Amino acid sequence: MMSVIEMHAKEVAEKAIRKDNFFILDVRNKTDFEDWKIEGENIEYLNIPYFDLLDGVEDILDQIPADKEVIVVCAKEGSSVMVAEMLTEHGRTVGYLKGGMKAWSEHLMPVKVGDLKDGGELYQFVRIGKGCLSYMAISNGEAALFDATRMTDVYIDFAKSVNAEIKHVFDTHLHADHISGGRIIAEKTNAIYWLPPKDAGEVVFQYQSLENGDEIVIGSTKINIEALYSPGHTIGSTSFVIDDQYLLTGDSLFIDSIGRPDLAGLAEDWVGDLRETLYARYKELSDELIVLPAHFMIMEELNDDGTVAKKLDELYASNHGLNIADEEEFRTMVTKNLPPQPNAYQEIRQTNMGKINPDEDKQREMEIGPNRCAVR
Incomplete structure (x- = not known):
């Protein structure tokens, strides 16, 4: 009998980014499948x-x-192995996703975004199964x-592989859809952990207050990282301009959408701030800046090289959320077209404040599901 092929999340992610044509047999229940699945332009699905x-x-x-290549998927792996084995008994060549959707949710893929002016580099870490994006700027042996x-x-481990020491760790805002690793990384590396103070009113640990206009330099090559106050998604949301080339927008602006203002229950209060950030604050910046958001919604937002990035002027031309002239229409769109709240978002906020400390299994359970940080 043919053996079942073990497929790692990294391999499946690369196939999805390359737009390979393959077939997924997802053996989770219908509700879980419809809520969240492996996505890709040329993937065919069967959910049984x-x-x-x-x-x-x-x-x-x-x-x-x-x-076609067939990959069986389940929540944690066990069921997919059994189904894959049954299919091989009928002469089919099939694989299964090792670790299941749990592994898919946690896979991180570092992709180089580009070079910095004085010899440094900027990397984007794509969490393809959750839609999270994080970044590492490296200059002369130091990293942010x-x-x-x-x-x-x-x-x-990645910083070690490029001979860099993490000196600064930033969160653009208090996250509600995923658990931040910022504080733990800072503790492990003796880095400074920065948070916007307006989001950190209930935080119970020590942090460095991130203020509008702060400039942090890494490396002797003087790569400036400038903080830009950009409220709306949260009251403290802060963007970053790196090296006069890149704009890290957090969850305020995405490639295909804009941030939602309701995850602290204050959509009506914060929608005006969101509009000012998108229609005024960002408008004052160079339209040549490359926008790098903290999340993506759909696979189509990924470029051919696996990055999620687009110039600011392109977004002002193509992103519907940036092209609503009437303020009342904008307010209605933002407050009335919200997707379901992220799973366990209140618990995630409490975790990111340091108020609760769930174990690893509980954290994984809290995060399961798709990204829900954007207005539809």
Whole structure:
């Protein structure tokens, strides 16, 4: 009998980014599949819950192509292995996603965004299964990290691999859809952890207050990182201009959408701030800046090289959220077209404040599901 092929999240992510044509048999229940799945332009899907296949896979063989790569997916791996083995017994060549959707949610892929003016580099870490984006700027052996996820070792190991020491760790805002790794990374590396004070009123640990206009230099090459107050998604949201080339917008502005202002229950109060950030503060910046958001919504936002990035002037031309002249229409769109709240977002906020300390399994459970930081 043929053996089942073990597929790692990294391999599946690379296939999705390359827009490979393959087939996924997802054996989770229908609700979980419809809420969140592996996405890609040329992926075909079949969702049959595992419990419907306990008596065998004969009834679905004609729905599974014999001329395409087939990957079986479940929540944690076990069910997909069993279904994949049943398919191989019928002569099919199939793989399964090792670690299941749990592994897919946690996979981080570093991609180089570009060079900095005086010899440094900027990397984007793409969390493809969750839509999270984080960044590391490196200059002359020093690094600054932005919006890190809870997979802290990935960043620390990457910095070591490029012979850089993490000196500064920033969060653009108090996150509500994923658990920040910023504080732990700062503790492990003796870096300074920066937070916007307007978001940190209930934080119970020590941090460096991030103020509008702060300029932090890393490396002797003097690569400036300038903080730009940009409220709306949260009252403290802060963007960063790096090296006069890149604009890190946090969750205020995305490639295909704009940030939602309701995750602290204050949509009506903060929508005006959001509009001012998008329609005034960012307008004062160079339209040649390359926008680097903290999340992406759909796979189509990824460029061919796997990065999520686009020039500011292109977004003002193409992003609908930046092209609503009437303020009342904007207010209605932002407050009335909100997707469901992120899973366990209140608990995630409490965790990021340091008020609760859930174990790793609980943190994973809290984060499961798609990114929901944008207005529809």
